[in-house]
Amino acid sequence: MGVSQTMRAVRITGHGGPEVLEVTDVATPVPRAREVLVRVDAVALNNTDLWTREGAYGRPEDPRALSGWRGPLDFPRIQGADVAGRVVAVGPGADEAMVGRRVVVDPALYDGEGPDANPVGLMGSERDGGYAEYVTAPAGQVHDVTGSALTDDQLAALPTAYGTALGMIERGRLQEGETVLVSGASGGVGVAAVQLARARGARVVAISSGSKIDAVREAGAHAVVDRAQDVVEQVCDAAPEGVDVGLDVVAGDLVGAGLPLLREGGRWVVAGALGGYEVAFDVRRLYLHNAQVIGSAMHTPAHFALLMDLARDAAVRPLVAATYPLDQAAQAQEELARRRHVGKIVLIP
Known part of the structure; x- marks a missing residue:
């Protein structure tokens, strides 16, 4: 050549x-x-x-x-x-x-x-x-x-x-049959996380907005919540028994709001900061429930x-x-x- x-x-x-x-x-x-x-x-x-x-x-x-x-x-x-x-x-x-x-x-x-x-x-x-x-x-x-x-x-x-999304899934130890919450689900990593989690056999709840909601559902999300409305209330409706793994590229206020949504032993994996890099959360929601916050770069x-x-x-x-x-x-x-x-x-x- x-x-x-x-x-x-x-x-x-x-x-x-x-x-x-x-x-x-x-x-x-x-x-x-x-x-x-x-x-x-x-x-x-x-x-x-x-x-x-x-x-x-x-x-x-x-x-x-x-x-x-x-x-x-x-x-x-x-x-x-x-x-x-x-x-x-x-x-x-x-x-x-x-x-x-x-x-x-x-x-x-x-x-x-x-x-x-x-x-x-x-x-x-x-x-x-x-x-x-x-x-x-x-x-x-x-x-x-x-x-x-x-x-x-x-x-x-x-x-x-997809490498970043799979890194999040692997570090978060997502298993078949678990419930996963994906933030920023219409972005590149978000769509990848939805598709890969669905392929793994997880139940996928995704956060998106407006005209992108249908596309995120078509990508494989079982439920899509609108970030323009009350996200926590919608996630509780979509996953009443809680979330096993959060795959989060938004961070900001979502970390503090999201940790109480985790089931016992849940994992919240952060790989981006679209919503802001300064985070506050109630640390009791972490240690009382054996939860983990995991950083994931690629x-x-x-x-x-x-x-x-x-x-x-x-x-x-x-x-x-x-x-x-x-x-x-x-x-x-x-x-x-x-x-x-x-x-x-x-x-x-």
């Missing part, structure tokens, strides 16, 4: 609005030892693209500091964590047999080698990502999905949103391998809301920020 020495890419030159995204020609990256070069056939957008671009993650010593996913960024940086494509070249020590394989890239940068390693960085933030015609990745984090019935844009929708290698098994079997089918060409990345991010859609927005280089 011929690879040109230059490629089209979209990168950010600093923190800011959509205007900091520049479409440019850059040198095609060369895979280093035990890396592969992937031709990007589809790259999905995530909220993390917006927040990394804006520098919205804060730092431990200063919550309002401009920062990438896990710290200061090196600019310019090619964005994009979620890549589906084909391996076109391998670096020293990587398996030549991977060339030509259809793959999904695990975008996490891990703190160690094992199956339970923690993600401490992200492609598109701590290293260059997939808003480009080509991207390099460690060979061990490129998963062969050649036989999957999913389309390229569906495969690209999986890594961050996935482990073991979680991602499980997700790829689901992808190969097409056991979940991601919803794709819209596709854009690569040079319209800024418009695509603006559409993502408007939050009018249900499902993923994908760029097709």
Whole structure:
């Protein structure tokens, strides 16, 4: 497979609005030892693209500091964590047999080698990502999905949103037959959580609003409560015996309101702060009921391998809301920020 020495890419030159995204020609990256070069056939957008671009993650010593996913960024940086494509070249020590394989890239940068390693960085933030015609990745984090019935844009929708949702489900130890509450259920992670929890055999109660309620129900929720009305009252009606696991990307006031909804030994898993990052709750609702509040950032290698098994079997089918060409990345991010859609927005280089 011929690879040109230059490629089209979209990168950010600093923190800011959509205007900091520049479409440019850059040198095609060369895979280093035990890396592969992937031709990007589809790259999905995530909220993390917006927040990394804006520098919205804060730092431990200063919550309002401009920062990438896990710290200061090196600019310019090619964005994009979620890549589906084909391996076109391998670096020293990587398996030549991977060339030509259809793959999904695990975008996490891990703190160690094992199956339970923690993600401490992200492609598109701590290293260059997939808003480009080509991207390099460690060979061990490129998963062969050649036989999957999913389309390229569906495969690209999986890594961050579905990886994050599956990480929440696994850390929350969700079992078949349990009741799960999903907040922010029309967003990328929310829809993924609904679909994955339903596939696991859980009873899914989802929180959404307005015109998106029907789409969330179609994604697999057994009951959908309207966040514009009294959420607690509606959840109590939908799950009178309580909730086993909360999968929460909203946080804010919802944590304090949600903990009393948990059954004995319930787990409240937080993977986002759309509703605010300062939280207050009655700690008695925690210790008197053996409840747990669990932080969940993305996935482990073991979680991602499980997700790829689901992808190969097409056991979940991601919803794709819209596709854009690569040079319209800024418009695509603006559409993502408007939050009018249900499902993923994908760029097709």
